[in-house]
Amino acid sequence: MLQVHQLTKRFGDHVALDAVSFDLKAGETLAILGPSGSGKSTLLRCIQRLIAPDSGEIWFCGQPVSQLRGEELRAYRRRVGFVFQHPHLIEHMTVLENVALGPVMAGLSTNVALRLAAAALERVQLSDKARAYPASLSGGERQRAAIARTLALEPQLILWDEPTSALDPILVDEVLAIMAELASRRDRAMIVVTHEIPFALAVADRMALMERGKIVVQGEPEEVLVGSDAPLSRKFRRLYEVRYAGLYHHIGTRRGRKEAARSRSQQRLAGAALLRRLPAGWRWKGTISG
Amino acid sequence: MLALFREGFWRDALALVIVAVVLGGLAVGAIGRGVEAYLTRAVSGLVGAPGEFDAVVHVRQDTGDQALRLLGERLAQSHPGFVYRRGPDLAGYRNVLIRFPRELRTREGFESLRSLVEDVPGFDGITYIVQPAVVISEVHPALRREFLDYAASLSEVEFAFASGSSLWTVLRSPDDVERVQRALEAFVASLAILDLRLAAPLDLPLREAMSRDVIARLHEHDAALRVMPLTVDPAENGPSADLFAAREAIARLGELSSQELRSRLLEAADLVESMANGLQGESSDDEADLGYVLDAFAQAVDQLELLEARVADLARQLRGMAEGGQASDVLIALLLQKLMERWGGGQPVEPPRSAVDVETLRKGLDAISARLESLEDLDLHQAASALRELATALPEVDPEASARMLAVIDALLQQSPQDPQRLLLMARGVSDVRELQRIVETAAGDAVRVYVQSAGVVQPDPRTAMLQLLIGARRAATILGALLLFLLVYVFDATTLLSFARRCAEVRGESRLKTGAEVALWGGLFGAVTFGGMVWLASGSELIRFSLTLLAGAAMGALLSLASERLGGVERAPFLAALSLGVAEPDLVREVIIPAGRPGILYWLTRPGRKLGRKDVIDRFRPGFAER
Numbered sequence: 001m002l003q004v005h006q007l008t009k010r011f012g013d014h015v016a017l018d019a020v021s022f023d024l025k026a027g028e029t030l031a032i033l034g035p036s037g038s039g040k041s042t043l044l045r046c047i048q049r050l051i052a053p054d055s056g057e058i059w060f061c062g063q064p065v066s067q068l069r070g071e072e073l074r075a076y077r078r079r080v081g082f083v084f085q086h087p088h089l090i091e092h093m094t095v096l097e098n099v100a101l102g103p104v105m106a107g108l109s110t111n112v113a114l115r116l117a118a119a120a121l122e123r124v125q126l127s128d129k130a131r132a133y134p135a136s137l138s139g140g141e142r143q144r145a146a147i148a149r150t151l152a153l154e155p156q157l158i159l160w161d162e163p164t165s166a167l168d169p170i171l172v173d174e175v176l177a178i179m180a181e182l183a184s185r186r187d188r189a190m191i192v193v194t195h196e197i198p199f200a201l202a203v204a205d206r207m208a209l210m211e212r213g214k215i216v217v218q219g220e221p222e223e224v225l226v227g228s229d230a231p232l233s234r235k236f237r238r239l240y241e242v243r244y245a246g247l248y249h250h251i252g253t254r255r256g257r258k259e260a261a262r263s264r265s266q267q268r269l270a271g272a273a274l275l276r277r278l279p280a281g282w283r284w285k286g287t288i289s290g
Numbered sequence: 291m292l293a294l295f296r297e298g299f300w301r302d303a304l305a306l307v308i309v310a311v312v313l314g315g316l317a318v319g320a321i322g323r324g325v326e327a328y329l330t331r332a333v334s335g336l337v338g339a340p341g342e343f344d345a346v347v348h349v350r351q352d353t354g355d356q357a358l359r360l361l362g363e364r365l366a367q368s369h370p371g372f373v374y375r376r377g378p379d380l381a382g383y384r385n386v387l388i389r390f391p392r393e394l395r396t397r398e399g400f401e402s403l404r405s406l407v408e409d410v411p412g413f414d415g416i417t418y419i420v421q422p423a424v425v426i427s428e429v430h431p432a433l434r435r436e437f438l439d440y441a442a443s444l445s446e447v448e449f450a451f452a453s454g455s456s457l458w459t460v461l462r463s464p465d466d467v468e469r470v471q472r473a474l475e476a477f478v479a480s481l482a483i484l485d486l487r488l489a490a491p492l493d494l495p496l497r498e499a500m501s502r503d504v505i506a507r508l509h510e511h512d513a514a515l516r517v518m519p520l521t522v523d524p525a526e527n528g529p530s531a532d533l534f535a536a537r538e539a540i541a542r543l544g545e546l547s548s549q550e551l552r553s554r555l556l557e558a559a560d561l562v563e564s565m566a567n568g569l570q571g572e573s574s575d576d577e578a579d580l581g582y583v584l585d586a587f588a589q590a591v592d593q594l595e596l597l598e599a600r601v602a603d604l605a606r607q608l609r610g611m612a613e614g615g616q617a618s619d620v621l622i623a624l625l626l627q628k629l630m631e632r633w634g635g636g637q638p639v640e641p642p643r644s645a646v647d648v649e650t651l652r653k654g655l656d657a658i659s660a661r662l663e664s665l666e667d668l669d670l671h672q673a674a675s676a677l678r679e680l681a682t683a684l685p686e687v688d689p690e691a692s693a694r695m696l697a698v699i700d701a702l703l704q705q706s707p708q709d710p711q712r713l714l715l716m717a718r719g720v721s722d723v724r725e726l727q728r729i730v731e732t733a734a735g736d737a738v739r740v741y742v743q744s745a746g747v748v749q750p751d752p753r754t755a756m757l758q759l760l761i762g763a764r765r766a767a768t769i770l771g772a773l774l775l776f777l778l779v780y781v782f783d784a785t786t787l788l789s790f791a792r793r794c795a796e797v798r799g800e801s802r803l804k805t806g807a808e809v810a811l812w813g814g815l816f817g818a819v820t821f822g823g824m825v826w827l828a829s830g831s832e833l834i835r836f837s838l839t840l841l842a843g844a845a846m847g848a849l850l851s852l853a854s855e856r857l858g859g860v861e862r863a864p865f866l867a868a869l870s871l872g873v874a875e876p877d878l879v880r881e882v883i884i885p886a887g888r889p890g891i892l893y894w895l896t897r898p899g900r901k902l903g904r905k906d907v908i909d910r911f912r913p914g915f916a917e918r
């Protein structure tokens with residue numbers, strides 16, 4: 001469905017993307033991990049044509065994206081949703097209108113668009129804030145509204161650019177839960193740029209590690225993180241151990257397992273195969289609730 | 291930006307420009323006209339409505355109300371129809387506004403006003419404000435009569451009169467001002483004063499010969515040209531005419547003290563002496579001799595009376611000289627002073643007073659008349675000695691003193707025909723001044739420098755001149771108003787569009803330099819059309835040259851575009867968010883960027899067509915789920 005071929009983008013002398021190539025099938029979820037400044041956001045923006053790449057090509061459903069102009073380009077952008085690190089809600093519109101903006105501007109009647117928006121808000125459990133203005137929302141609610149805004153257009157591909165990294169740790173879960181739920185449906189492709197390694201492990205069909213504008217490793221998540229000997233893989237592994245191991249030791253043994261057993265979707269998310277391959281004591285962070 | 295226009299963005303931009311130009315132009319026009327109306331009212335408050343008063347008499351404030359009362363009495367005595375009103379006091383002067391009665395609206399009537407009021411204590415001159423009128427100022431005294439006759443011959447002119455070196459042509463209708471002004475200008479243009487500066491002083495006969503020569507040569511060149519030496523008719527009045535008259539009077543004082551009178555007096559004294567002696571020895575010629583003596587006496591007394599009269603005359607002429615100055619200058623000074631009373635305090639410049647000491651002259655005359663009185667008892671010996679004393683008393687007006695006075699006056703008289711290094715000619719039927727100058731230069735030779743002066747300056751009356759100045763005020767108000775509104779529109783609306791164009795260029799990955807140049811170009815275009823259009827609509831092109839405003843607008847627009855990010859930059863985040871939802875650029879501007887920015891013209895223009903961000907739309911919507 002999406003082919004990225006030799007994508008290169010320079011900002012002056014700085015090479016932000018260096019011949020990046022990968023494929024994405026329909027319904028597939030690709031997690032992209034990488035240190036800050038490695039070009040992850042630039043890659044996503046190039047894909048949605050929010051910036052123009054210097055060279056390389058992107059095909060979406062067999063169409064070269066660089067050829068798109070005017071209404072064709074806009075239609076493409078609507079088929080590829082984008083969730084930013086910050087929600088970027090439009091402050092003078094209510095949450096409902098923010099969500100309806102895409103459908104209205106796509107040419108739907110205001111009423112139909114608002115109905116779609118209301119449905120999208122229901123999916124992110126934000127119906128009660130439909131008539132509120134963004135300024136009165138919490139960070140998690142704002143990001144959920146932003147997700148609803150993207151969902152209202154029913155995109156075939158969603159690009160997630162670290163949607164939780166600007167959030168309070170307490171609020172991260174409510175956003176991750178939605179993402180996990182969307183990934184589990186497998187009815188649309190997703191590219192998820194995230195620093196939440198356990199989440200990435202749980203939801204991604206494939207994973208790519210980026211460094212200095214290049215994809216250094218890509219493949220099955222467990223291969224990339226556990227099986228690869230690339231320096232970046234090692235770095236992530238170590239990071240994972242330091243940051244999460246202690247926590248999972250407790251949660252995984254006490255509550256995590258109990259909850260994982262309770263929810264079928266979480267069982268899938270946790271992925272028995274994945275858990276089996278991970279070193280002992282590694283557990284899926286069980287606080288995600290579907 | 292062109293790409294944006296293709297997306298339908300041009301409609302917003304065009305609407306913005308049209309609305310800005312129309313609203314701004316109307317507003318600025320109203321401001322300009324308001325300022326003009328206000329100032330015109332201020333002028334009317336100062337010197338009455340147009341045509342309400344004809345003259346302002348200035349009286350020094352320190353002479354008190356009595357002077358004003360006397361002035362009123364004088365006017366009332368002269369004609370009961372005079373209307374007068376006290377105007378504003380300014381800078382130590384009282385100003386009395388005067389309207390002439392219908393019967394006195396003539397040249398004689400206007401010119402006699404001065405003699406009517408000039409001996410009111412503290413009198414300090416008259417400023418005419420009669421309307422409608424056209425004024426010719428700086429008229430050469432020799433041409434005054436001719437100008438007056440010409441002006442009076444125009445059918446639109448009610449009458450014409452002289453005041454100082456200015457000639458006033460009072461018209462029957464204000465509609466004729468332009469026509470009469472053109473006619474007078476044409477008349478003035480057909481005349482030229484040729485001022486020939488000689489390399490060395492020449493005696494009068496030589497100068498006359500030279501002028502005859504030049505005239506003859508000029509006539510050879512151009513038969514239509516009529517050239518004559520310039521002379522001054524002392525009967526004309528006006529400041530420089532006064533000066534000429536004063537000069538004449540002093541010169542005649544010198545004549546009076548001439549050797550001839552003195553020798554006649556001495557002769558008479560001898561006769562009287564011999565008569566006194568001869569009365570003892572009979573003489574048949576006594577009758578005839580006595581007749582001669584009496585004749586000499588009578589002549590001497592006549593001469594002295596004349597002398598006295600002429601000294602008085604001189605004194606009057608000198609006082610007249612003290613006045614003058616441009617009427618419009620006085621009016622403008624009055625207005626400025628009135629408008630800027632707080633910052634003002636500038637005294638009007640007084641014209642120079644004469645250097646002649648009339649008092650000393652008068653004292654000498656008093657001594658002479660005292661001697662004459664003592665002749666009455668006809669003691670012939672005494673009479674003879676009195677005559678001798680009279681003869682010696684005469685040199686009090688000695689030729690040297692006269693010459694000095696004349697020199698002073700000549701220095702004052704810039705156009706003194708007495709200058710031995712100067713030759714003044716007047717040319718009629720002039721068609722090309724440069725050509726004339728060239729001909730005179732070749733005719734007069736290398737040693738002579740030739741200056742060609744106009745015979746006068748035609749201008750509207752001072753009140754109209756002042757109102758023309760007020761047009762300057764209106765122009766300033768128009769420019770300032772347009773500038774202000776333009777900046778508002780620019781900051782509130784144009785910067786948003788330009789910054790938006792920058793955002794779009796960023797997405798397309800265009801270089802900053804290219805984007806900057808493009809934005810400056812569009813900013814300049816916007817500036818030229820909007821600023822130029824506003825000024826044009828506000829005032830037409832009569833006030834300010836259209837091309838200039840276009841240029842200024844373009845420069846401002848282009849320069850301001852450099853600061854568009856600071857003045858009203860479009861935030862990247864909401865822009866990108868909306869763009870990623872597939873919103874078209876014009877929609878993005880209307881629905882997202884403009885409502886989020888400052889509420890300028892575009893805000894109101896796009897409001898009716900906006901689909902979201904409107905309370906009425908969202909309030910009507912029932913989503914079909916229970917909102918908690």
Ligand SMILES: Nc1ncnc2c1ncn2[C@@H]1O[C@H](COP(=O)(O)OP(=O)(O)OP(=O)(O)O)[C@@H](O)[C@H]1O
Pocket residue numbers: 011014016034035036037038039040041042043
């Ligand atoms: N508009 C821009 N102009 C110039 N340089 C840019 C621009 N956008 C990104 N860069 C540079 O490109 C590089 C990659 O940026 P990018 O935002 O893609 O990194 P990232 O992987 O998303 O980092 P993070 O994890 O911090 O979000 C960085 O060095 C950044 O400074």
Ligand SMILES: [Mg+2]
Pocket residue numbers: 040041042161162
């Ligand atoms: Mg990023």
